[in-house]
Amino acid sequence: MRRIYLDHAATTPTHPEVVKAMLPFFTDAFGNPSSIHSYGQEAKGAVEEARTKVAELIGARSEEIVFTSGGTEADNYALKGIAYANEHKGNHIITTSIEHHAVLEVCKFLGRRGFKVTYLPVDKYGLVDPQDVRKAITDKTILISVMHANNEVGTIEPVEEIGKIAREAGVYFHSDAVQTVGHIPVNVAELKVDLLSISAHKLYGPKGVGALYVRKGTKSVSLMHGGEQEKRRRAGTENVPAIVGLGKAVELAGQEIGKEAERLAYLRDKLIEGLVGKLDHIRLNGHPTRRLPNNVNLSVDFVEGESMLLNLDLEGICASTGSACSSASLEPSHVLLALGLPAEQAHGSLRFTLGRENTEADVERVLDVLPGIVARLRAMSPLLKTQK
Amino acid sequence: MPDIWSLYNDKVMEHFKNPRNVGEIEDPDGVGHVGNLVCGDVMELYIKVKDGIIVDAKFKTFGCAAAIATSSMVTEMVKGKRIEEALKISNKAVVEALDGLPPAKVHCSVMAEDALKAAIEDYLEHQKLKRQI
Numbered sequence A: 001m002r003r004i005y006l007d008h009a010a011t012t013p014t015h016p017e018v019v020k021a022m023l024p025f026f027t028d029a030f031g032n033p034s035s036i037h038s039y040g041q042e043a044k045g046a047v048e049e050a051r052t053k054v055a056e057l058i059g060a061r062s063e064e065i066v067f068t069s070g071g072t073e074a075d076n077y078a079l080k081g082i083a084y085a086n087e088h089k090g091n092h093i094i095t096t097s098i099e100h101h102a103v104l105e106v107c108k109f110l111g112r113r114g115f116k117v118t119y120l121p122v123d124k125y126g127l128v129d130p131q132d133v134r135k136a137i138t139d140k141t142i143l144i145s146v147m148h149a150n151n152e153v154g155t156i157e158p159v160e161e162i163g164k165i166a167r168e169a170g171v172y173f174h175s176d177a178v179q180t181v182g183h184i185p186v187n188v189a190e191l192k193v194d195l196l197s198i199s200a201h202k203l204y205g206p207k208g209v210g211a212l213y214v215r216k217g218t219k220s221v222s223l224m225h226g227g228e229q230e231k232r233r234r235a236g237t238e239n240v241p242a243i244v245g246l247g248k249a250v251e252l253a254g255q256e257i258g259k260e261a262e263r264l265a266y267l268r269d270k271l272i273e274g275l276v277g278k279l280d281h282i283r284l285n286g287h288p289t290r291r292l293p294n295n296v297n298l299s300v301d302f303v304e305g306e307s308m309l310l311n312l313d314l315e316g317i318c319a320s321t322g323s324a325c326s327s328a329s330l331e332p333s334h335v336l337l338a339l340g341l342p343a344e345q346a347h348g349s350l351r352f353t354l355g356r357e358n359t360e361a362d363v364e365r366v367l368d369v370l371p372g373i374v375a376r377l378r379a380m381s382p383l384l385k386t387q388k
Numbered sequence B: 001m002p003d004i005w006s007l008y009n010d011k012v013m014e015h016f017k018n019p020r021n022v023g024e025i026e027d028p029d030g031v032g033h034v035g036n037l038v039c040g041d042v043m044e045l046y047i048k049v050k051d052g053i054i055v056d057a058k059f060k061t062f063g064c065a066a067a068i069a070t071s072s073m074v075t076e077m078v079k080g081k082r083i084e085e086a087l088k089i090s091n092k093a094v095v096e097a098l099d100g101l102p103p104a105k106v107h108c109s110v111m112a113e114d115a116l117k118a119a120i121e122d123y124l125e126h127q128k129l130k131r132q133i
Helices: A016-025 A038-058 A071-085 A101-111 A130-136 A159-169 A240-278 A305-314 A334-338 A343-347 A360-379 A382-387 B010-017 B065-078 B091-097 B103-132
Strands: A065-068 A092-096 A116-120 A141-145 A172-176 A195-199 A210-214 A282-284 A295-300 A349-353 B030-036 B041-050 B053-062
Touching: A016 A240, A038 A065, A038 A195, A038 A210, A038 A240, A065 A071, A071 A101, A071 A141, A071 A172, A071 A195, A071 A210, A092 A101, A101 A116, A116 A130, A130 A159, A141 A159, A159 A172, A240 A282, A240 A295, A240 A360, A305 A349, A305 A360, A305 B010, A305 B065, A334 A343, A343 A349, A382 B041, A382 B053, B010 B065, B030 B103, B041 B065, B041 B103, B053 B065, B065 B091, B065 B103, B091 B103
Parallel strands: A092 A116, A092 A141, A141 A172, A172 A195
Antiparallel strands: A065 A210, A195 A210, A282 A295, A295 A349, B030 B041, B041 B053
């Protein structure tokens, strides 16, 4: 059976050209970038070339890019690094209730260690109000962290406005841009961010590598102590093949960013309109227009997400859900609850995230298959009767 | 989302794909309604009783694959059983009949046991009322 992958917000397939670019650095060019000899020099050169490519894509200087093991480490480094380097100035951090766990759990960790964290609410579309950010700032605030776009519902946050407010107040501003870099234009100067997290495997690069943009002059401490790699900001021998892969991935993403976003937005809207047209008691989660070009998140009433997901998987369609049943926690998605969805609608959510290899035929296949699955599950749902 | 083929075994998937006894019983002798929407599991179990024997059982479930499979299995297990035997069916027995569930999904089998107990209690309650009249 032909499989249709519609979970690109979880991860993307590594682009064949990325794999090709990485391969020599496992074998022929295996050197340690810290070595003085030619092997070391060629590895060092490759790492610096990748750094330049990442910097170019987001409008940064190459010395402002620190390679990490991925988005989670970039978020940890951003938050803990700022918190511990600036605790003499204050202990207050502002973030939102819909951040990725890589930010939220770090905030909770810091909250248990003397920092005070404000978790801002969002509106029904998942948007943070910049005025809420302004009002939350105190003379103790040292950091604001607001994601560029939400990974579950795809809402694009007003990061530029928040950045302006943060800069006026003299507060460091971090944005988790894991879902946007390589997908929509990201420019650190326009967004007025001091720190920005990037993950390679979300943009057709390899897993296990990412980067943090750290604006020149930002006071931060390292999480990893050891050698002098990354200008002492991140110790440990560089993951050279992965870093080269990240460099190639951002290069490819930069070449087709506008065109691909337009293509995906067309498929996205076709999928949303098709499903809303074919099914009743279904609604779009997230913002209707301020939305990632590849994100479709819907709540289907009276049915549970995991059941829909497994039925789709049996048909070869791979998607995602915010239902508790798909996680170990038993609680539905914190993002959908923050948008104000009742628990049963959060449990009935489905997320399709489109990508490079998806076509119109894939969208049509979902439109053909999902209504039947929903009808079958609704026939066994005790909730439908209660609603009648 | 973990790989489903390691998440659920073949028997669970078979009951999930082809659940037995889906629906409602018209004029049931007992109904059990358990679960809550916050956890994402709601189950209704209907029984028909004749001469102290459960002659029919049906269910309606809102929940994950494990919830649907355990609902299907518990209705299969109770049919033909005497009330007192049916009361002894534990969630463990349902899990065993399904050749096991992932640890995180065992709570779904508790719901199946609870729904069965609730349906039987509902039946016994009606019997008591009838005798009083």
